[in-house]
Amino acid sequence: xxxxxxxxxxxxxxxxxxxxxxxxxxxxxxxxxxxxxxxxxxxxxxxxxxxxxxxxxxxxxxxxxxxxxxxxxxxxxxxxxxxxxxxxxxxxxxxxxxxxxxxxxxxxxxxxxxxxxxxxxxxxxxxxxxxxxxxxxxxxxxxxxxxxxxxxxxxxxxxxxxxxxxxxxxxxxxxxxxxxxxxxxxxxxxxxxxxxxxxxxxxxxxxxxxxxxxxxxxxxxxxxxxxxxxxxxxxxxxxxxxxxxxxxxxxxxxxxxxxxxxxxxxxxxxxxxxxxxxxxxxxxxxxxxxxxxxxxxxxxxxxxxxxxxxxxxxxxxxxxxxxxxxxxxxxx
Amino acid sequence: xxxxxxxxxxxxxxxxxxxxxxxxxxxxxxxxxxxxxxxxxxxxxxxxxxxxxxxxxxxxxxxxxxxxxxxxxxxxxxxxxxxxxxxxxxxxxxxxxxxxxxxxxxxxxxxxxxxxxxxxxxxxxxxxxxxxxxxxxxxxxxxxxxxxxxxxxxxxxxxxxxxxxxxxxxxxxxxxxxxxxxxxxxxxxxxxxxxxxxxxxxxxxxxxxxxxxxxxxxxxxxxxxxxxxxxxxxxxxxxxxxxxxxxxxxxxxxxxxxxxxxxxxxxxxxxxxxxxxxxxxxxxxxxxxxxxxxxxxxxxxxxxxxxxxxxxxxxxxxxxxxxxxxxxxxxx
Numbered sequence: 001x002x003x004x005x006x007x008x009x010x011x012x013x014x015x016x017x018x019x020x021x022x023x024x025x026x027x028x029x030x031x032x033x034x035x036x037x038x039x040x041x042x043x044x045x046x047x048x049x050x051x052x053x054x055x056x057x058x059x060x061x062x063x064x065x066x067x068x069x070x071x072x073x074x075x076x077x078x079x080x081x082x083x084x085x086x087x088x089x090x091x092x093x094x095x096x097x098x099x100x101x102x103x104x105x106x107x108x109x110x111x112x113x114x115x116x117x118x119x120x121x122x123x124x125x126x127x128x129x130x131x132x133x134x135x136x137x138x139x140x141x142x143x144x145x146x147x148x149x150x151x152x153x154x155x156x157x158x159x160x161x162x163x164x165x166x167x168x169x170x171x172x173x174x175x176x177x178x179x180x181x182x183x184x185x186x187x188x189x190x191x192x193x194x195x196x197x198x199x200x201x202x203x204x205x206x207x208x209x210x211x212x213x214x215x216x217x218x219x220x221x222x223x224x225x226x227x228x229x230x231x232x233x234x235x236x237x238x239x240x241x242x243x244x245x246x247x248x249x250x251x252x253x254x255x256x257x258x259x260x261x262x263x264x265x266x267x268x269x270x271x272x273x274x275x276x277x278x279x280x281x282x283x284x285x286x287x288x289x290x291x292x293x294x295x296x297x298x299x300x301x302x303x304x305x306x307x308x309x310x311x312x313x314x315x316x317x318x319x320x321x322x323x324x325x326x327x328x329x330x331x332x
Numbered sequence: 333x334x335x336x337x338x339x340x341x342x343x344x345x346x347x348x349x350x351x352x353x354x355x356x357x358x359x360x361x362x363x364x365x366x367x368x369x370x371x372x373x374x375x376x377x378x379x380x381x382x383x384x385x386x387x388x389x390x391x392x393x394x395x396x397x398x399x400x401x402x403x404x405x406x407x408x409x410x411x412x413x414x415x416x417x418x419x420x421x422x423x424x425x426x427x428x429x430x431x432x433x434x435x436x437x438x439x440x441x442x443x444x445x446x447x448x449x450x451x452x453x454x455x456x457x458x459x460x461x462x463x464x465x466x467x468x469x470x471x472x473x474x475x476x477x478x479x480x481x482x483x484x485x486x487x488x489x490x491x492x493x494x495x496x497x498x499x500x501x502x503x504x505x506x507x508x509x510x511x512x513x514x515x516x517x518x519x520x521x522x523x524x525x526x527x528x529x530x531x532x533x534x535x536x537x538x539x540x541x542x543x544x545x546x547x548x549x550x551x552x553x554x555x556x557x558x559x560x561x562x563x564x565x566x567x568x569x570x571x572x573x574x575x576x577x578x579x580x581x582x583x584x585x586x587x588x589x590x591x592x593x594x595x596x597x598x599x600x601x602x603x604x605x606x607x608x609x610x611x612x613x614x615x616x617x618x619x620x621x622x623x624x625x626x627x628x629x630x631x632x633x634x635x636x637x638x639x640x641x642x643x644x645x646x647x648x649x650x651x652x653x654x655x656x657x658x659x660x661x662x663x664x
Binding site (some may be wrong): 093263 | 416463563
């Protein structure tokens with residue numbers, strides 16, 4: 001039996017202000033989303049695996065400076081870039097991830113190297129980088145990751161932080177990031193936070209998920225969110241594949257990605273019901289964001305509780321659907 | 333309503349060879365386990381929280397050179413010590429973790445600092461260390477973490493690895509660690525792998541879980557297992573608290589700790605049933621190890637699929653139960 005391949009992508013969820021997000025910007029982002037869909041969906045049409053498709057889509061995101069992953073990663077408090085990524089193959093439940101790596105051109109390909117060429121699931125920091133260099137994974141110099149608008153974001157967030165809130169404060173751990181910071185997310189269509197991801201269903205009916213991020217602007221070096229955590233920001237098995245974006249800490253405490261799959265498995269919920277329940281659980285914990293998910297029949301959901309989420313869906317070569325704001329047409 | 337407090341601890345699961353594990357060693361380990369129980373249970377009797385008790389028990393493990401956490405941490409391939417720890421408060425579902433940190437005297441207290449004094453859940457590597465130094469967390473010099481028998485383990489594993497298997501090989505990602513290495517675990521009552529953990533129920537009926545490890549002897553620097561991953565090696569909510577030990581990669585791919593809680597929540601299984609199902613799922617994925625868990629009625633399970641697991645349970649001041657091998661009495 002040959003399934004119709006499906007690819008769903010997201011480029012981050014947040015407050016995408018209509019006031020600053022001009023029609024020009026919408027056009028630019030829509031075009032970028034279509035390029036990502038094309039990169040991943042053409043692989044599926046050629047009969048490649050869901051895993052390969054998800055890696056290609058996320059690599060395309062990482063190569064595009066508009067999104068907070070790879071080249072377009074945000075700056076840490078110290079002006080560095082620390083990136084996280086993970087992926088999971090639903091058929092084998094093999095998984096790989098990297099966290100807090102610097103100068104890695106395509107973190108999602110690094111995650112794949114951990115999965116395929118080590119006995120491990122997660123490698124972090126300099127140890128991960130040493131392993132990746134041995135494996136011949138591509139690195140890029142600091143300048144590659146420099147973008148003027150990300151640096152401007154860092155300065156804006158630091159100025160705001162100095163006025164309003166210290167990231168060192170004794171925060172209530174049940175809260176997400178400090179108040180006020182989310183408001184800046186995506187102003188001007190750019191992301192203070194943000195994550196990219198892809199979920200794919202291939203012709204053989206296999207599912208895969210991939211997630212990649214540069215983290216939060218002005219984050220403490222060493223902070224790791226949900227993106228590289230299997231079961232939090234990424235999961236795939238024989239029932240579903242999911243990739244998340246938003247306030248990572250809430251996704252981690254819920255193990256949201258794994259929860260979606262277990263709701264379907266244990267409660268018999270369909271993808272729609274399970275997704276709705278997970279979004280509600282996220283909100284109850286004070287989390288904001290969204291996720292994309294596919295089931296093995298190719299049904300897709302793209303829920304979020306923010307103003308917008310960069311997203312796209314492809315079910316056939318001649319229909320690459322993309323959307324940004326909530327009011328845009330529902331992709332299905 | 334005042335609940336009877338309960339504390340369950342583990343000091344790692346593996347092949348604890350009876351041939352090498354002499355009665356003297358059994359006595360030594362049993363005494364150490366009782367000391368850990370005492371440290372955590374006395375806090376519960378005084379009315380302190382489940383979280384405080386779990387942190388005290390795990391800190392006692394970390395201070396004891398017999399167990400693979402804190403002071404007794406194993407050596408990485410490069411002769412360094414990289415430690416991971418996590419904890420979760422069931423009542424608030426607040427969580428904190430550190431991964432790949434060096435020279436931190438009590439990693440579980442570092443995890444608690446991340447939970448209580450940052451908006452984050454997980455911090456790794458040098459970034460985490462900088463944050464911890466700012467917070468006044470205790471560090472210790474390299475010599476503090478030096479133990480002759482761990483260094484001998486490193487040399488033995490490296491000699492074996494040179495003969496038998498390269499950790500750089502293109503491993504089947506569905507496998508755990510390379511064949512042969514698990515056989516060495518705990519020979520002589522010492523651990524090549526191994527993790528420590530505690531789960532507690534306090535007088536107010538709150539649950540908490542804590543997990544800490546030095547990882548695997550001869551591990552690639554940067555490798556992170558399940559111990560610092562909320563939902564994999566540690567989880568707590570209003571139904572259960574769980575801490576895991578074993579081949580971390582399998583626990584991560586299953587999100588085993590979160591799975592236990594969701595089996596109870598979604599399937600209505602009791603702790604015993606959920607624990608049995610999780611142990612079976614672990615075995616199906618080729619994973620070895622075990623876990624300890626409590627429910628809010630104070631029922632305890634301590635299942636494992638290895639030859640032994642260092643473990644202990646306290647339900648009253650005059651009955652600190654400990655066991656090592658499978659044939660020992662069942663703790664309950």
